[in-house]
Amino acid sequence: MTADDEVPIYDPEILKKFHLGERHETLKQDESLCVRPLYMSDYGRGFLELLGELTQVGNISEEQFQEQFNLMKNSHGTYYCTVIIDTIKDRVVGASTLLMERKFIRGCAWRARLEDVVVSPDYRGKQLGKCIVEILTNLGKALGAYKMTLDCNDKMLTFYNQLGYAKEPGNANVLSIRFPAPTLEPKL
Numbered sequence: 001m002t003a004d005d006e007v008p009i010y011d012p013e014i015l016k017k018f019h020l021g022e023r024h025e026t027l028k029q030d031e032s033l034c035v036r037p038l039y040m041s042d043y044g045r046g047f048l049e050l051l052g053e054l055t056q057v058g059n060i061s062e063e064q065f066q067e068q069f070n071l072m073k074n075s076h077g078t079y080y081c082t083v084i085i086d087t088i089k090d091r092v093v094g095a096s097t098l099l100m101e102r103k104f105i106r107g108c109a110w111r112a113r114l115e116d117v118v119v120s121p122d123y124r125g126k127q128l129g130k131c132i133v134e135i136l137t138n139l140g141k142a143l144g145a146y147k148m149t150l151d152c153n154d155k156m157l158t159f160y161n162q163l164g165y166a167k168e169p170g171n172a173n174v175l176s177i178r179f180p181a182p183t184l185e186p187k188l
C-alpha cells in the first residue's frame with residue numbers, strides 16, 4: 001500500500017469541524033468502529049462488496065476504482081462518500097454518500113442528496129444505518145443545504161421516517177427512465 005492509497009475522498013477535518021462521527025452515541029458504545037471519509041485503500045477493505053448488498057456493482061478493477069475515486073475527489077465539494085470501519089477486522093462495514101448539488105435557484109444554493117446507504121449483513125440491527133444517515137444528514141445541514149432528499153422503496157419508508165425524512169404532500173414522486181446500454185464515460 002502506498003501513501004496515495006490512504007488519501008481520503010474528502011477532508012476528514014470537515015467531520016471534526018462539525019463534531020460529527022467521533023461523538024456519535026452509537027460509536028461511543030463500540031470503540032472498534034469509526035466513521036471516516038472513504039479512502040482509496042478501501043478497495044481492499046471490501047467497499048465494493050458492501051455496495052453489492054445494495055445493487056449490482058459489476059467487476060471493477062482497482063485501476064477503474066482509483067480513476068473514479070480521483071474524479072469524485074476533485075469535484076470541488078460534491079461527493080462525501082463516508083464509511084464505517086471495523087478497525088479490528090480492518091473492513092468497511094457501513095457506507096453512504098452525501099451528494100452536494102450546486103443550484104442557480106435560491107440564490108445559488110446547495111441541495112443535498114443521500115445516496116447508497118448500506119450496512120454489512122453481519123452488522124445490521126446495531127444502529128449503524130441510523131448512525132451513518134444521521135451523520136450525513138447533519139453534514140448536509142452543516143454545509144448549508146436548503147433541503148436534503150433520498151430515493152427509497154416502500155419497505156424503507158419507516159426507517160427513513162424515524163430519521164426525519166418524510167414524503168411531502170403532492171411532491172413525493174420519483175420518476176425514472178432506464179437506458180439499456182449505459183456508457184462508462186459521457187460521450188462529450
Ligand SMILES: CC(C)(COP(=O)(O)OP(=O)(O)OC[C@H]1O[C@@H](n2cnc3c(N)ncnc32)[C@H](O)[C@@H]1OP(=O)(O)O)[C@@H](O)C(=O)NCCC(=O)NCCS
Binds near residue numbers: 120124152153158
Ligand atoms: C437499511 C439498512 C441500512 C439498515 O441498517 P441497520 O444498521 O440494520 O439499521 P439500524 O440498526 O440503524 O436500524 C435503526 C432503526 O431502524 C429500523 N430498521 C432497520 N432496517 C429497517 C427496515 N428495512 N425497515 C424498517 N425499519 C428498519 C430498526 O429496527 C431500528 O429501529 P429502532 O431504533 O427502533 O431499534 C440495512 O438493512 C441495509 O444495508 N440494507 C440493504 C441495503 C438497503 O436496502 N439500503 C437502503 C437503500 S434506500
